[in-house]
Amino acid sequence: MEVAAVAQPSGFRTLERQAKAVNPGQKHEYPHVQGLTEPHIQSFNSIWERAGPRTPALIDVAMSLVDKQTMFDHKGDGDKHLGNKIVFWMDTLRLEHPSLSARETKSTNRLMYPSECRQRGISYRGRLTGMLHYQVNDNPVVSEERVLGQLPVMVRSNRCTLQNMGPAELIRHHEEAEEMGGYFVINGNERVIRLLVATRRNHVLGLQRPSYGNRGPGFTPYAAQIRCVRRDQTSQTMTMHYLTTGRLVLRFALRKQEYLVPVSLLMRALVGASDREIFEAIVGGDAENIFVRDRVELLLRAAKEYAVFTQDQALAYLGDKFRVVMYAPEDATNIEIGRILLRRMVMVHLDTDRDKFNMMAHMVRKLYAVVSGECQEDNPDTQQLQEVYMPGHLYLAIIKEKVEDYLLGVRAEINKDVRAEKVDLYNTRYLARVFSRVVSDIGIRLQYFMATGNLVSKSGLDMQQVSGYTVVAEKLNYLRFISHFRCIHRGAFFTELKTTGVRKLLPEGWGFMCPVHTPDGSPCGLLNHLAHKCRLTTIVEETAAVDAALVRLGVHPGLPTPAQRDPHLLTVQLDGRIVGYCSQSVAARIADALRMLKLDGTRSKKQSAIPFSMEIGFVPRSHGGQLPGLYLFTTPARFIRPVTHLATRLVDHVGSFEQVYMDIACLDADVRPGVTTHQEVLPTHILSAVANFTPFCDFNQSPRNMYQCQMGKQTMGTPMHTYAYRTDNKLYRLQTGQTPICRPRIYDDYGVDGYPNGANAVVAVISYTGYDMEDAMILNKSAHERGFGYGTIYKTEYIDLGKHRKPGDPVTLHFGLGPDSIGDESIMDNIDIDGLPLPGARVEEGSPLYAAIDDVRGRTKVHKYKGEPGYVDGVRLLAGGIDDELQAIAVTFRIPRSPIIGDKFSSRHGQKGVCSQKFPATDMPFTETGMQPDVIINPHAFPSRMTIGMFVESIAAKAGALHGVCQDATPFQFDETNTAADYFGEQLRAAGYNYHGNEPMYSGVTGQEMRADIYIGVVYYQRLRHMVSDKYQVRTTGAVNPLTLQPVKGRKRGGGIRLGEMERDALIAHGAAYFLQDRLMNCSDYSLAYVCRTCGSILAPIAVPATSHVVDLDRSASSGLSTMSALSPAETSAVMAAAGSSVHVGRGPLDLSCRLCRSADDITMVALPFVFRYLATELMSMNMKVKLDVK
């Protein structure tokens, strides 16, 4: 056999895996799986633990940035009229490992594990404490520890009790062997904080948006924007608007309120720059640029109107305006407040005012460059200018804000007391009271955030949306679960957007975002998935060495000046700080040198001066491209990915900014000597994990691969092995899963073999009877009987007897069978003497489920089961408190779901179909070797969809089955000269089969040989979770709406499916009048009504007692039309009801009579829709008469 140059097929490794399953080790078998949740876990870890010797834990950084609150009691006079001063602040927030509450005294192991929380339906939380400090006047600082509530803890983070556990220990704690964490357990559900796309931090974007022009008079569409990120990873976005007057204003938001501040004022306030300094900083070396010079001149001229000439004046001006909103100490001067404003709101990623000034000048320069067309405006939708809101950072930002809120709350309390003159700062009891009067439970706020995904925030945290931050990590199957951690959303704002630009797949995302794995429909292109090798940086790097290296390599510190008269000098920025400038050729050299230094660190495996994740974005000069410069980034939350550095053959990590300016070849053939510096490690690295699981996806038409990514996630598979320790609402399980014969090598990396999603089926592509048309598929009945696609659903129901009991009330309901029901066979079959269901008992609609004795009534109440037939899989007794009586249980049901007609199946190539028939084996066609297909699909499924990958899989798996080998289905392995068809065709021929995978077949019905030979092979089939048992809707008669007497809607209520207006149109067009009458009338609200032919009213005919109606009519004759009012409403309705049926109602026989005509002569009966009567009544109430012309 001629074997082409394809890498060795991966093996099933069955025995190896079995050995590991029986004897799990201490080390994880699949490091790739652990890598999936890396961004989540590491960003959470960085909150609580320091990453390096000089990078403190983020929580401490955040607390250092929270302002100390200063207050006065206003009890003094004269010089010290503000009176006594109190300063209070909070720091040293610490999170403990989750542990049992103090109420539970009987357990020696105080630690709590996630599995317990899942099963009990509670949250996995640890105690958060903080140190509250206060100082009154110059007295010693008083510190006390405060408990800030129970904070949800990320599973497998450094605050989780499972941290550092290996498979053996994890299994002991009822977790998966390869549990990778990254989620929170909230009320028993696993919830993940979504990754969200953010604008790249500390980098100026030049924007042109028509909406900016509409902001007000003078505004133009041009602006420069920078999202500055503080050291604690909270951000502050600033937008610099270009006005027609030549002025520039800086816009920023403070507590969701927008403020506009003139840029010239800020620049002066920052360093006290003179007009000349500002001019030089902005113009730089480009002294000849008339456009910029004119604009700067205008800017400075416009600044004159504020009459602010010195730094102090500028600061005082700002301080005056912002005094109220800054919550500044009352004794602070305007200048001080001005400084606080600059520190807190302006260019917050920088520490020194000089750096801020330089960056501001750069921002102005970039804005002018965009306006003049010297450089292009940036597209914020490219991955180049994007990063990620990391879950941990978001979490920290909320904690920080809640601490701030607490301090502000205390401030408000003290303020209230100051006004009421009840304040006494020297009274420790008063202070203790005031500090505890404000709710300091931060844990509950975070719990709410995690449970709902809603962000309740005063500042808005510089975020674009208020909800949708967290999602449930559904464990429908393995693929779905892992993709939750890799999915990245563009932001809720963009889902509303009419324009589709944001959804576009852009080349900048190559290798970072998976081009295949995005849903079709409304979230298409907004909900993306990370390529499986794409990483997110999480560590705040130490950059002092980079600075030193830059200066050593020839960067001049500061900004270029006009005196240099060189317009081509490039700025060098490190994390949004201007380090200096140099010429383009020097910059290019520096970029190369830095790359080598960076790789040095990788090579020597020791801590390098240059972080391995640093981006070296060298933007050369171009004609109207991006603003040139050397942009270096070391910050967290960036996309990076590994590629091979060709010169050194080392793995280099490239970021999304620099990638655009690098020459990275994909295949060997793409390498251009002297130009290409890097090469992809593998071409499959551009795909996400789930997209990589599609075999031979390079043969398919691209949308089919997208569909498979969706369907793979809807498959009924094996989500976990810990069914016994789960109480999820609904869990799916495929009982007879197999590992595919034909699968990409990546299956081994992610351990997918342990979580099978389907079964290998013999598939024949024939049009055999009509039952395979329109994507239907025929199943072999015998295959089904042998267990093909056999699935089970696990449902858990929580039963709480104390649900309606108020706290403190005595327990009146007890689980148990009372003497009144003990011995009852029908009950005892399902319920044990303790009142709880017997595990293994079969239940169906209405069978007894559990029993409780009611003290009040002294009886046993047996509760019935509702739902599909199934079995009781297990009963969990849930503890309220340790000594309390049992009041709550969780019952898990096991509902068998063997495939039936109408269930949905799919191959791994986006070819879904519904089972239309289960053919007996004898009627199935068979081959000369006696093989019968398990599945028959129609050939029409292929021409338009072009899923060639499915054909290749079919022959590859067939050859694999014949030779007993596992076939490698990794994409991009074959090419024109070495085709897959030939490689697998030869294997088939060697096994004595047709080279193309065809076989002659005989009809199972007639035994005749078929005219054409049939393509038959082995394809891995998934069973999708969409099953008819969950969807079927059927109704003959049933519930009706009480008002209209029309059938109700909804599957649960036994309603019908509406035959709507368009359906009606179609039936009219067909002239199907009788059918229409049947649907709209007879099967709906058919009713009979009496109508008076004289007056045409259907409401006037009433039934009156046969004896008395003459008298009645006589009496009403005098009152004429007021007959109606003569009867009370109750009487009217009684009479009306009787009229409908015309039966005897107690008082005697009834006669019909028209109240308007006062005669019974012309009353006749007609069939009407009941709503018509309703309509007539409604109209009557508005004094309108409905007249029927009955002939």
Add this chain to the structure above:
Amino acid sequence: MIAEVPTMAIDLVEFHENTSMLVDEYLAHRLGMIPLTSHKVDDFKFTRDCTCTDYCKECSVEFNLHVKWNEEGTRTVYSTELISSNKDVVPVLDSDQDRGIILLKLRKGQEIHIHCIAKKGVAKEHAKWSPCAAVGFEYDPHNNLRHLTYWFEKSIKDEWPLSKNADEEMENDPDAPFDFTAEPTTFYFNVETVGSLHPQNLVDMATRELQGKLGALQLALEEDQNPVSNANMDDGEPWV
């Protein structure tokens, strides 16, 4: 052969205790799939034809299994541990050393106690009663009769390997005039059983089954032509 040759297979399972990993219905399905030696299947009646109300020795065989594992490690339970009430109907084995099919595995403290009833049945009803794994069928391996038009890209000979049955026949000379009246006379069957019956046995039984069917058909046809005897049979119901 596939559908109508009767065999024995476990049809009912009563669970007294099952604390193993496998759930009841899954284990019952597994048990049903175990091939049982069925060479004496003719001695049994179909339960529906039997006079008993539930099941009896005439129509069924009982199996018992009770394993409780109280030691460390894993205990594997094999199909040979099913204790049969009839020595002629036992789980199929490859050889004397064979311990049978693995039914389930028990960990310390787990227990399985079941009572199974095997009945006679045919695969038409459920695949577990099927005696054979695959039945190959072929005639005219050289395509002398040209019943087939093989699809090929370059050459038939290369792309369509001949089956083993081709050794049994001669290939017609391609230049010889084609005989339009030729009929296939030799049919090749390749029978592979799951072990419950010997292949020879299976073919015999299948032939007998076929004979019976043909006999019934013949009888029906004769009756159709002979209205006198037909009058006795016809009870007014249309013959379906």
